[in-house]
Amino acid sequence: MKPKLFSEEFKDKIVLLTGGSGQIGCVIMNHYVEAGAVVLNMDITQPISFLELPESYCAGKPESYFLMADVTKRTDVEAAIEKILRIMGRIDILINCAGISVFTPFEKRTDDEFQSVMDVNVKGTFLVTQAVSGHMVRDGIKGVILNFGSIYGVSAADQRIYGDSGRNSPEVYAMSKASVIHFTRYMARYLSPHGIRVNCLSPGGIFANQAPAFVRNYVYKTPLNRMGTPEDLIGGIFFLTSSMSEYVTGQNLLVDGGFTIGD
Numbered sequence: 122m123k124p125k126l127f128s129e130e131f132k133d134k135i136v137l138l139t140g141g142s143g144q145i146g147c148v149i150m151n152h153y154v155e156a157g158a159v160v161l162n163m164d165i166t167q168p169i170s171f172l173e174l175p176e177s178y179c180a181g182k183p184e185s186y187f188l189m190a191d192v193t194k195r196t197d198v199e200a201a202i203e204k205i206l207r208i209m210g211r212i213d214i215l216i217n218c219a220g221i222s223v224f225t226p227f228e229k230r231t232d233d234e235f236q237s238v239m240d241v242n243v244k245g246t247f248l249v250t251q252a253v254s255g256h257m258v259r260d261g262i263k264g265v266i267l268n269f270g271s272i273y274g275v276s277a278a279d280q281r282i283y284g285d286s287g288r289n290s291p292e293v294y295a296m297s298k299a300s301v302i303h304f305t306r307y308m309a310r311y312l313s314p315h316g317i318r319v320n321c322l323s324p325g326g327i328f329a330n331q332a333p334a335f336v337r338n339y340v341y342k343t344p345l346n347r348m349g350t351p352e353d354l355i356g357g358i359f360f361l362t363s364s365m366s367e368y369v370t371g372q373n374l375l376v377d378g379g380f381t382i383g384d
């Protein structure tokens with residue numbers, strides 16, 4: 122599925138995407154590049170094939186570049202954004218996609234596990250948003266910010282669907298994603314005087330060869346009768362980062378096959 126409405130919308134746009142090396146991030150990256158954008162992938166994991174952002178950039182070439190940066194570290198984030206601005210001059214679209222979880226049960230949660238999830242999902246989203254929105258405000262860029270939430274930021278996970286699959290949906294992930302969804306509302310109002318929009322997209326479970334029993338249980342609870350794919354998210358992502366949504370801010374779009382509409 123390739124949304125057709127956005128053919129010219131992203132041409133020459135500079136997109137900063139965190140977590141672009143992940144299963145969802147790399148699909149997002151490819152779609153923006155195909156649509157004519159330049160994508161800067163800020164991640165701690167190198168994709169299999171990648172280009173580092175060269176010191177002299179030749180405008181007009183849709184491409185993706187990799188910048189090694191840990192979103193939980195202010196120095197990494199600020200250095201990466203300083204480099205992007207020095208070379209590219211601006212950031213039009215920020216997508217905060219980097220995120221992690223843990224799979225141990227609530228009763229066994231350690232301080233380190235708790236902190237690591239909150240650090241990437243909450244502090245990382247905060248740090249990158251602070252640095253990029255600072256640039257947008259300073260330089261008069263009426264940009265767009267898109268955060269990544271989750272179905273589990275709005276609905277309580279039914280632990281029964283996980284069985285003995287070795288996965289579960291932990292409380293700290295739910296807390297972190299609820300926080301991102303509310304941060305989205307806060308920032309949407311905060312940045313509105315500058316013409317900057319902030320929205321959130323919350324995916325449902327993406328199929329990634331999970332245990333068959335879990336997939337069966339998950340699909341049973343999903344009105345559209347299947348797990349999601351990264352491609353399912355592209356229409357919503359393009360909508361929320363284009364002029365098609367110019368009167369939309371502070372919203373959380375659930376792209377989940379109806380999973381959260383109730384049992």
Ligand SMILES: NC(=O)c1ccc[n+]([C@@H]2O[C@H](COP(=O)([O-])OP(=O)(O)OC[C@H]3O[C@@H](n4cnc5c(N)ncnc54)[C@H](O)[C@@H]3O)[C@@H](O)[C@H]2O)c1
Pocket residue numbers: 139140141142143144145146163164165166190191192193217218219220221241245269270271272323324325326327328
């Ligand atoms: N996959 C799903 O079923 C699902 C469902 C709902 C929400 N989400 C959310 O979608 C987003 C992407 O998920 P995904 O499935 O592609 O995950 P993924 O694990 O495949 O990718 C996450 C990426 O984030 C990067 N990352 C982790 N810590 C980082 C850090 N400190 N600094 C910079 N980069 C870091 C990883 O290296 C990885 O490339 C996440 O925010 C996730 O919570 C995923």
